[in-house]
Amino acid sequence: MDQDYEQFIKNIKSKTGIDLSLYKEAQMKRRLTSLYEKRGFSNFTEFYSGLNKQRELYYEFLDRMTINVSEFYRNYKRWEVLEEKILPSLLERNSNLKVWSAACSTGEEPYTIAMILSKLMPMSKVKVLATDIDDNVIARAKLGLYPERSLNEVPDDMKKKYLKKEGTNYKVSDEIMKTVTFKKQNLLSDPFDSQFDLIVCRNVLIYFTEEAKEVLYSKFSGALKRQGVFFVGSTEQIFNAERFDLSSVDTFFYQKR
Incomplete structure (x- = not known):
């Protein structure tokens, strides 16, 4: 695991109590990288600092991370x-x-x-x-x-x-x-x-x-x-x-x- 992502995982855990290391790494990393690139950041360090400054971005991150594909009476x-x-x-x-x-x-x-x-x-x-x-x-x-x-x-x-x-x-x-x-x-x-x-x-x-x-x-x-x-x-x-x-x-x- 690269240091940038490892530090991000630690920061998120202390900020939210959520432990990203419990999710499949490749999947989660891909999902979050596409989000931060779309929002103009170039690595997890910058992204984390953005999350602390922009409430909307923080919510978007939570949303992306929790995979909300939900509907009534699904299946x-x-x-x-x-x-x-x-x-x-x-x-x-x-x-x-x-x-x-x-x-x-x-x-x-x-x-x-x-x-x-x-x-x-x-x-x-x-x-x-x-x-x-x-x-x-x-x-x-x-x-x-x-x-x-x-x-x-x-x-x-x-x-x-x-x-x-x-x-x-x-x-x-x-x-x-x-x-x-x-x-x-x-x-x-x-x-x-x-x-x-x-x-x-x-x-x-x-x-x-x-x-x-x-x-x-x-x-x-x-x-x-x-x-x-x-x-x-x-x-x-x-x-x-x-x-x-x-x-x-x-x-x-x-x-x-």
């Missing part, structure tokens, strides 16, 4: 399985579900979970914890404003009920927004809460090294209730799930044994 068929199979069986055991959307990005995922839960239980009982490492995406999630392209897979009835057109964007209804609590969290270094019925963490783990994934699977498993369910993204099958006390209950759904 729709999986959400159908959640609604028709997974949640009804969880609700049979417990009418107050404890639900966590981990690495929630700009909020589309936790709001999707809340919309689905609203069909299965009274709105007053719907509660979703949503966490992410990036203050900027959390701030954006709390605004609840989304471009039309984020809504491609939203069923019409949900769109009518919970999303209102505002200019070229759509705004999530207050009743859905009230059910979600956003918090900042670093998955690798911060402790997890426990006794969750459902944990959703999709399309995030692919960016971690194999060692980091092992740590996270153990932590997620430890945070689940017995028979709680862990829902992962469509490129993230867990091989040897039983090592983490999990067994597959459907494609991309794992149950704590």
Whole structure:
């Protein structure tokens, strides 16, 4: 690793608590280099100094680093399985579900979970914890404003009920927004809460090294209730799930044994 990037990693860690060395180096470096070149810097040292002076650039950096490709009901068929199979069986055991959307990005995922839960239980009982490492995406999630392209897979009835057109964007209804609590969290270094019925963490783990994934699977498993369910993204099958006390209950759904 070159010294310029190594120093940048140290500086970012002390500024934000984010440890860039846990991400795949070539991928992350390429992504950040293209950003700083586009913004007129010629190395990581200059770039870091720019980040401290320009708030907009700092937000853009956080955005680029956290790979925000998010939309409501992403991979729709999986959400159908959640609604028709997974949640009804969880609700049979417990009418107050404890639900966590981990690495929630700009909020589309936790709001999707809340919309689905609203069909299965009274709105007053719907509660979703949503966490992410990036203050900027959390701030954006709390605004609840989304471009039309984020809504491609939203069923019409949900769109009518919970999303209102505002200019070229759509705004999530207050009743859905009230059910979600956003918090900042670093998955690798911060402790997890426990006794969750459902944990959703999709399309995030692919960016971690194999060692980091092992740590996270153990932590997620430890945070689940017995028979709680862990829902992962469509490129993230867990091989040897039983090592983490999990067994597959459907494609991309794992149950704590």
